[in-house]
Amino acid sequence: KQEVTQIPAALSVPEGENLVLNCSFTDSAIYNLQWFRQDPGKGLTSLLLIQSSQREQTSGRLNASLDKSSGRSTLYIAASQPGDSATYLCAVIPGAGKSTFGDGTTLTVKP
Amino acid sequence: SAVISQKPSRDICQRGTSLTIQCQVDSQVTMMFWYRQQPGQSLTLIATANQGSEATYESGFVIDKFPISRPNLTFSTLTVSNMSPEDSSIYLCSVDSSGTSYNEQFFGPGTRLTVL
Numbered sequence: 001k002q003e004v005t006q007i008p009a010a011l012s013v014p015e016g017e018n019l020v021l022n023c024s025f026t027d028s029a030i031y032n033l034q035w036f037r038q039d040p041g042k043g044l045t046s047l048l049l050i051q052s053s054q055r056e057q058t059s060g061r062l063n064a065s066l067d068k069s070s071g072r073s074t075l076y077i078a079a080s081q082p083g084d085s086a087t088y089l090c091a092v093i094p095g096a097g098k099s100t101f102g103d104g105t106t107l108t109v110k111p
Numbered sequence: 112s113a114v115i116s117q118k119p120s121r122d123i124c125q126r127g128t129s130l131t132i133q134c135q136v137d138s139q140v141t142m143m144f145w146y147r148q149q150p151g152q153s154l155t156l157i158a159t160a161n162q163g164s165e166a167t168y169e170s171g172f173v174i175d176k177f178p179i180s181r182p183n184l185t186f187s188t189l190t191v192s193n194m195s196p197e198d199s200s201i202y203l204c205s206v207d208s209s210g211t212s213y214n215e216q217f218f219g220p221g222t223r224l225t226v227l
Binding site for chain 2: 041093098102
């Protein structure tokens with residue numbers, strides 16, 4: 001059974017800092033890995049999708065990496081802003097069957 | 112990408128009543144997913160809804176409590192029946208880009224349900 005862990009559970013940084021969020025998974029037989037952002041009480045917004053054959057994806061200030069062999073993915077946020085404050089979730093998507101979500105990292109960026 | 116809308120966005124309901132949540136997608140999709148997110152927790156899959164067949168429920172979820180309809184390729188409803196305060200959650204509709212090699216998942220804005 002796939003298990004997904006996100007560390008830390010919460011993170012507070014001053015504006016402008018670069019930061020890294022971590023996602024680890026126990027079964028390396030994944031198809032894709034996806035990072036989401038969730039604002040309080042809202043739905044999930046897709047940030048980046050990394051296919052299993054890829055090692056990283058970039059979108060603006062966001063960069064996500066994937067190391068299947070070690071069961072890890074990281075989400076790097078450059079030059080953080082208060083508007084980045086949200087909960088960030090990673091999801092492991094298998095070739096068949098349901099996705100497995102981590103519990104998320106709640107990020108607070110202080111002005 | 113897919114654009115997903117949900118109705119209602121939030122509701123406050125009395126114990127013992129039922130609420131039907133609607134999910135509309137701007138494109139035809141094979142599978143639609145219903146998730147529950149209890150306060151402070153991550154997402155739990157309730158069921159997968161395919162058009163033209165019965166929904167497939169995950170362990171711990173039953174059709175009598177969470178009946179689902181899927182009348183066409185762009186629409187689905189989830190009913191939360193005989194509600195109790197433990198049903199207070201955000202309910203999320205999701206689709207994926209199956210039919211491509213990506214399987215990227217997209218979510219609706221969620222329905223925030225409070226049961227008194």
